[in-house]
Amino acid sequence: MENLGMLLDGMATLMTFQNISACVMGSLxxxxxxxxxxxxxxxxxxxxxxxxxxxxxxxxxxLLGSLYYSTMYGGAYSAILLNxxxxxxxxxxxxxxxPMAKNGRPGPALFASVAAGFIGGLIGMMTLVxxxxxxxxxxxxxxxxxxxxxxxxxxxxxxxxxxxSPVKGIISAMLGLLLGTMGLDISGVPRYYFGVVHLLGGIPxxxxxxxxxxxxxxLEMIELRNSPTESGEIDASKLTLKNSMLTRSDFRRLVPxxxxxxxxxxxxxxxxxxxxxxxxxxxxxxxxxxxxxxxxGTGAIEGIAASEAADNAxxxxxxxxxxxxxxxxxxxxxxxxSALMVWGLQPGPLLFTNSPKFAWxxxxxxxxxxxxxxALAIVFIPFIIKILRVPMKYMIPGITFICLIGAYSISxxxxxxxxxxxxxxxxxxxxxxxxxxAPVLLAFVLSNLFETNVRKALLISQGSLDIFVQKPISLIxxxxxxxxxxxxxxxxxxxxxxxxxxx
Amino acid sequence: xxxxxEPKAMESGKSxxxxxxxxxxxLPAGLIVISVIWIYKGVTEFGFxxxxxxxxxxxxxxxxATVLLFTSTIMLFLSYKxxxxxxxxxxxLFLVLCMAIVGLSLLIGFLPASLxxxxxxxxxxxxxxxxxxxxxxxxxxxxxxxxFNIWLSVPFPKGLLFExxx
Numbered sequence: 001m002e003n004l005g006m007l008l009d010g011m012a013t014l015m016t017f018q019n020i021s022a023c024v025m026g027s028l029x030x031x032x033x034x035x036x037x038x039x040x041x042x043x044x045x046x047x048x049x050x051x052x053x054x055x056x057x058x059x060x061x062x063l064l065g066s067l068y069y070s071t072m073y074g075g076a077y078s079a080i081l082l083n084x085x086x087x088x089x090x091x092x093x094x095x096x097x098x099p100m101a102k103n104g105r106p107g108p109a110l111f112a113s114v115a116a117g118f119i120g121g122l123i124g125m126m127t128l129v130x131x132x133x134x135x136x137x138x139x140x141x142x143x144x145x146x147x148x149x150x151x152x153x154x155x156x157x158x159x160x161x162x163x164x165s166p167v168k169g170i171i172s173a174m175l176g177l178l179l180g181t182m183g184l185d186i187s188g189v190p191r192y193y194f195g196v197v198h199l200l201g202g203i204p205x206x207x208x209x210x211x212x213x214x215x216x217x218x219l220e221m222i223e224l225r226n227s228p229t230e231s232g233e234i235d236a237s238k239l240t241l242k243n244s245m246l247t248r249s250d251f252r253r254l255v256p257x258x259x260x261x262x263x264x265x266x267x268x269x270x271x272x273x274x275x276x277x278x279x280x281x282x283x284x285x286x287x288x289x290x291x292x293x294x295x296x297g298t299g300a301i302e303g304i305a306a307s308e309a310a311d312n313a314x315x316x317x318x319x320x321x322x323x324x325x326x327x328x329x330x331x332x333x334x335x336x337x338s339a340l341m342v343w344g345l346q347p348g349p350l351l352f353t354n355s356p357k358f359a360w361x362x363x364x365x366x367x368x369x370x371x372x373x374x375a376l377a378i379v380f381i382p383f384i385i386k387i388l389r390v391p392m393k394y395m396i397p398g399i400t401f402i403c404l405i406g407a408y409s410i411s412x413x414x415x416x417x418x419x420x421x422x423x424x425x426x427x428x429x430x431x432x433x434x435x436x437x438a439p440v441l442l443a444f445v446l447s448n449l450f451e452t453n454v455r456k457a458l459l460i461s462q463g464s465l466d467i468f469v470q471k472p473i474s475l476i477x478x479x480x481x482x483x484x485x486x487x488x489x490x491x492x493x494x495x496x497x498x499x500x501x502x503x
Numbered sequence: 504x505x506x507x508x509e510p511k512a513m514e515s516g517k518s519x520x521x522x523x524x525x526x527x528x529x530l531p532a533g534l535i536v537i538s539v540i541w542i543y544k545g546v547t548e549f550g551f552x553x554x555x556x557x558x559x560x561x562x563x564x565x566x567x568a569t570v571l572l573f574t575s576t577i578m579l580f581l582s583y584k585x586x587x588x589x590x591x592x593x594x595x596l597f598l599v600l601c602m603a604i605v606g607l608s609l610l611i612g613f614l615p616a617s618l619x620x621x622x623x624x625x626x627x628x629x630x631x632x633x634x635x636x637x638x639x640x641x642x643x644x645x646x647x648x649x650x651f652n653i654w655l656s657v658p659f660p661k662g663l664l665f666e667x668x669x
Contacts, residue, residue: 036650047655167578171534174571178541181564189560192544219594225629393629394639397621400597401643404604404617409657414605421601432588433530451563458557 007129010360013058014368022059023365026066027372031380033067034074034086036406041071041087041332049339057343058361064339065319065362066369068332069121072276072312073373076113077380080304081106081387082399084214088205089276089311091441092284094213096296096303103299106385107244112301113308114377115246116258120309121370123262124269124316128363140325142271144456145467149477150271151450154278156481157285158439168435176440179203180447186455198415205445207407207416211423212437214403219428221396244381254305257287261310269314270321275331276314277445283310316366323347323359526588531579538572541565593628600624612662614647 014020026048033044044067052060075087080097093113100109142150158173182192183202193199246254261283268279287306288296296303321327326347328334340347345355352359390398407420427437461467469475545551545561545568553559600620608616621640625631631639651657 032650167574167581171531171571171574171578174567174574175534177567178537178564178571181541181567185560187560189549191549191560192541192564219597222594222597223591393631394625394635396629397624398639398643400601400624401617401621402646404601404620405614405647405651405657405659408613408659409651409655412658417605421598421605425598428594429530432590433527433585435530454563455558461557462555463553463557 003129006356006360007364010357010362010364011367013357013361014062014364018055018059019062019361019365020368022055022063023066023368024372026063027070027369027376030067030070031074031373031376034071034090035077036074036086036402041068042335044068044071045332045335049335052339053342057340057345057358060339060343061336061358061362062365062368064336065365066372068336069312069315069366069369070373070376072121072308072315073114073117073377076117076304076308077110077377077384080109080113081384082214083217084399084403085209085441087276088209088445089280089314090307091209091277091438091445092280092307092311093304095284095307095438096298096300099297100299100301100304105243105299107381108246108250108301109299109304110381110385111244111246111378112250112254112304114374114381115251116254116261116305116308117312118370118374119255119258120262120265121312121316121366123259123309124266124313125363125366125370127263127266128316128320128366138267138270140321140327141473143471144453144460145471145474146477147271148450148453148457149468149474149481150268150278151446151453153477153481154281154285154446155443155450156485157282158442165434168433169439172430172435172437172439173443176443176445177447177450179208179440180444181451186452198411198413202448203419203444204410204416206410207419208423208444209441210403210407211420211425212427212441214399215420215424216427216431216437218396218399218403219424220431221392221399225392225396244385250301253293253301257283257290257292257302257306258309260286260290261306261308262313265310265313266317268310269317275318276311278449279314280307280311281442281446283307316370319363319366323351323362326351526590527582527585528579531575531582534571534575535579538568538575541568542572608660608662610662611664613659614644614652615662617647618644 014023029048030041030044033041045064048063048067052064054060055063071087072089075085075090076093076097078084078086079090079093080101083094083098085091085094097109097113100106100112155173155177158169180202183200184190190200264283264286265276265279268282269276284296284303284307287302290302292300292302294300318328318333322333322337324347326337328337337347345351345358403420404417407416408414410416430437430440457467458465467474468478542565545565549559549561551559551562551565604616604620607619610616611619618640621643622636625636625639652659
């Protein structure tokens, strides 16, 4: 109850024209930055840092925090409409968002992402208020061995996304993992860069994602452009505001996965250096264990809700370790942390004691940003879905153009463009061979995290693998993975026996 | 490329007749080569395991490449039962055009080259009417210059020609 009172004080601090304007500006910019492929939240926050430093700390953090949070909403829009994840965390939203849009329901897909994101974010923020420091301390109990086990859980969950052929799915996942090993390793040793200096920094995620999903999508459009039945163009009569609204049935399907994933996202997002992408991934995977009205991956609203709620919850929860312990929960919160230090504020347990107005105003700004971005997102939907009325012959060069300039803007060099084009060619070849694309990108994202934690754990244990079973949390996660794999195998075996008996 | 003999290739693949190498084996074969390169480079440059520190920088890549090698080999044999993929010539032309844009941008600048691509694609490939072409062209130009160039200050290359003029 005391924390609620402090939150209300924080809201009172926030209620000035300057602070509210900063929240509105941050929310609007973050939404646009999240929606545009190639512009990540990190570049957005970095760009506004000089402006934020010119403001007082409360106004500055309101601007940056709102921008950070609202990019999660924007990233889902390009994922749903263009099959290009605007943010890494939106990769899972692509799996059901884009098919749902192609099935003639782009408006409900966007509304679902907004509603689920709002619910997830609210859960993350409420948990932050009630248990912030305790939650952050729980996150610290996850060391390298525990995080490595969590990564193994995430990677084995990719199995749910393997598609029809397990062998092809494993190949896709291994390819993604392998591509993630290019560049400097955790000890700064250059490897697998083949003499190309740019590759020392690894393959940039945004350019690779744009190529693999977006560019290959363009290539598919080129193949289908002359086929009226397969062109994928949506009946324009479905692209109205009325048809964009969620039905009662849609809400009933959306709320349970949003609540579950919101809680999961809050827990995962609170762990240091994990981020919203892993949360979205695990949230989506968790939904596989629950009923969905239609199979995941075919445009199920449950899939969109699960991934969006988890990623928004994680974005909010990342503030817990940042504010309470001075430990960044993600790369972006690391930049926010540096901003705090420039303002002369010391993040950590004493922040809430020494600068309560600032700490609680920061949390209050997240609530305000959540509301503002929800309103903005809903207002934009009727205009944005008109994009889908554009005939395919104009979409092909249009998407290509946006991908090209977006890829260039990632690193301000041709490197991003070349990575994108090669990623597009790879995506096209994989698609033609019926290899699933999602495992490539997901494994690519997890590759660095996975290897970093495995090697750190082995360094701590001086090369002994026992560390993974000696740590209780790690052991529990490994037992859970074994149980999941065995139950899946048992289910398949029972299904095969039953089928043989029937035959 | 669209293969006029494709139905024959598909039939021979399905009946398990001739085991010629075609597009179906391209990807698994390519992945086998990549795996072998990864394993070879890893073993020769870094080794696999350090008794005191655990994995070397090549530990995880070698493990991953080994799994990829194994699964790609399986896929190579399974690929003969697959339907042969049909590639469209226009798709490869599109990729070549994109690379040409990158090359041309060194001369006339990145944004002008990209906009030129849009114009040429719409008029020469899609045969779109001028009205639609100009609407799309100007909208994309506005986004590129307004959002990326002016607001976000992305330093797109101006190209040799413009730099000489300026």
